[in-house]
Amino acid sequence: MTKEIHVIRKAHTVVAFDNERNCHVYLNCADVAYDENGFVHVGGHYEGPVATESSGRDRMVMPGFVNVHCHSGEEPISKGIFEDMGTAALWGNALYEYSNLLEIDGDAIEASLTVMVGDLMRSGVTTLLDIAGPHESWLPTLAKSGARAFVAPGFREAQWHVEDGQRLDFRWDKGRGREAFARALEVVDAAAAHPSGRLGGVVAPSQIETCSPELLQDAVSAARERGMPITIHAAQTMAEHEELLRRHGLTAVQYLESLGLLGDDLILGHCIFVDSHSWTRQRTEIDLKLLAERKTSVAHCPVTFSRSGMALESVGRYRRAGVNVALGTDSYPFNMLEEMRQAMICARLSGKSVFDVSTADILDAATIAGATALGRHDIGRIAVGAKADFLVVDLRHHGMQPVYDPLRSLLHCAAERAVEGVYVDGACVVSNGKPVLIDYDGALAELQDAQAYACRKAPENDPKGRSMRSLAPLSLPGGGSGNA
Numbered sequence: 001m002t003k004e005i006h007v008i009r010k011a012h013t014v015v016a017f018d019n020e021r022n023c024h025v026y027l028n029c030a031d032v033a034y035d036e037n038g039f040v041h042v043g044g045h046y047e048g049p050v051a052t053e054s055s056g057r058d059r060m061v062m063p064g065f066v067n068v069h070c071h072s073g074e075e076p077i078s079k080g081i082f083e084d085m086g087t088a089a090l091w092g093n094a095l096y097e098y099s100n101l102l103e104i105d106g107d108a109i110e111a112s113l114t115v116m117v118g119d120l121m122r123s124g125v126t127t128l129l130d131i132a133g134p135h136e137s138w139l140p141t142l143a144k145s146g147a148r149a150f151v152a153p154g155f156r157e158a159q160w161h162v163e164d165g166q167r168l169d170f171r172w173d174k175g176r177g178r179e180a181f182a183r184a185l186e187v188v189d190a191a192a193a194h195p196s197g198r199l200g201g202v203v204a205p206s207q208i209e210t211c212s213p214e215l216l217q218d219a220v221s222a223a224r225e226r227g228m229p230i231t232i233h234a235a236q237t238m239a240e241h242e243e244l245l246r247r248h249g250l251t252a253v254q255y256l257e258s259l260g261l262l263g264d265d266l267i268l269g270h271c272i273f274v275d276s277h278s279w280t281r282q283r284t285e286i287d288l289k290l291l292a293e294r295k296t297s298v299a300h301c302p303v304t305f306s307r308s309g310m311a312l313e314s315v316g317r318y319r320r321a322g323v324n325v326a327l328g329t330d331s332y333p334f335n336m337l338e339e340m341r342q343a344m345i346c347a348r349l350s351g352k353s354v355f356d357v358s359t360a361d362i363l364d365a366a367t368i369a370g371a372t373a374l375g376r377h378d379i380g381r382i383a384v385g386a387k388a389d390f391l392v393v394d395l396r397h398h399g400m401q402p403v404y405d406p407l408r409s410l411l412h413c414a415a416e417r418a419v420e421g422v423y424v425d426g427a428c429v430v431s432n433g434k435p436v437l438i439d440y441d442g443a444l445a446e447l448q449d450a451q452a453y454a455c456r457k458a459p460e461n462d463p464k465g466r467s468m469r470s471l472a473p474l475s476l477p478g479g480g481s482g483n484a
Contacts, residue, residue: 011056064126066370069328
């Protein structure tokens with residue numbers, strides 16, 4: 001049966017993929033034809049059968065973004081709480097002392113996921129990798145959203161514990177970790193078999209320092225038996241870096257290599273503190289060479305870490321070393337275009353040069369590199385045979401004007417505000433800046449109550465029983481009711 005073909009006629013700009021040059025290129029006044037199976041024509045005038053047509057005048061058509069590292073769960077309700085907090089003894093990172101304090105009400109989990117997916121799609125994400133705790137609404141909500149999604153149910157054997165803000169300890173329960181691992185495999189298998197055809201699974205030992213060598217190896221073996229990608233938070237903080245040196249005398253990358261786990265199916269979450277980072281003690285150049293040789297990918301999420309004064313050094317240096325650097329948003333604001341902008345800025349600051357990365361490099365990281373990390377060659381590009389995952393940008397938006405180089409205008413100025421529509425498998429999932437298949441506004445309304453619940457519960461999860469206003473004082477002191 002012939003599929004219905006839709007055509008965007010004479011688009012002002014198409015960001016197409018040139019297979020011979022192996023890069024994205026600009027096409028002007030080009031037609032893009034697609035059906036539910038993928039792109040059937042990219043370039044000059046399309047003369048085949050057509051079901052519907054739309055004008056591409058004053059529009060840029062570009063590939064959907066691939067986000068290889070984000071967290072739903074309680075992350076969407078964390079907004080506005082701990083941005084100014086950190087543990088001084090742990091290099092100022094807030095992760096260990098504060099991340100376990102917020103507890104999301106079970107009734108709000110679906111709303112939280114809906115808001116995250118909605119925000120990501122509004123910013124042009126068509127494929128995402130969500131690392132979270134498994135729950136009943138996870139697969140149904142992702143399928144309903146229309147996004148292409150990989151679920152990565154996290155599991156670990158040790159919980160973090162910070163004593164008096166002075167040191168990081170680990171509380172081990174290997175039995176519980178093994179139970180979570182078994183449950184994770186059930187979830188990723190269900191995702192891979194989902195009838196939508198848009199869901200997949202990723203095996204995700206949560207953090208390199210919270211899993212035993214045996215669990216890490218068993219997890220990777222299970223993933224490779226299934227032909228699934230693997231993701232592990234590794235080299236993400238100096239506290240973790242020092243802990244691995246204490247235990248094994250190795251950096252995170254070298255430790256994974258010693259276990260035989262590096263490979264082209266492994267995505268390392270963050271991978272900031274490699275041996276050559278200026279904060280570490282090693283001052284060697286081993287880690288990036290290993291990553292490049294083993295074709296292991298890095299999920300770079302600059303916004304979350306730059307909030308804590310930390311940065312990967314640098315995207316340009318990793319790329320020049322041959323490392324596949326893809327992008328993720330990690331936590332809020334779940335805005336891929338803002339993440340891309342921050343990636344560019346952080347790279348140029350860390351690399352101390354405007355030439356460290358280009359706008360084209362960042363687009364590559366958000367598309368082709370992400371697809372490569374997931375083992376997919378049919379997403380992250382506009383080319384005949386690729387999936388019809390794309391976004392349409394309104395070049396008339398004030399943030400895009402005047403138009404000289406539309407991609408620069410989008411990344412440096414307009415961001416998601418100029419995104420008019422987002423499509424996955426040729427179906428519209430965002431129209432006029434709003435998700436169309438999920439109740440985004442309804443879910444958003446639930447988050448205020450969910451955050452209030454989490455704030456009330458925080459003292460129960462804090463070893464010192466501190467109130468939320470003590471844990472996270474407001475930015476400004478209170479000044480009364482404002483009545484004269």
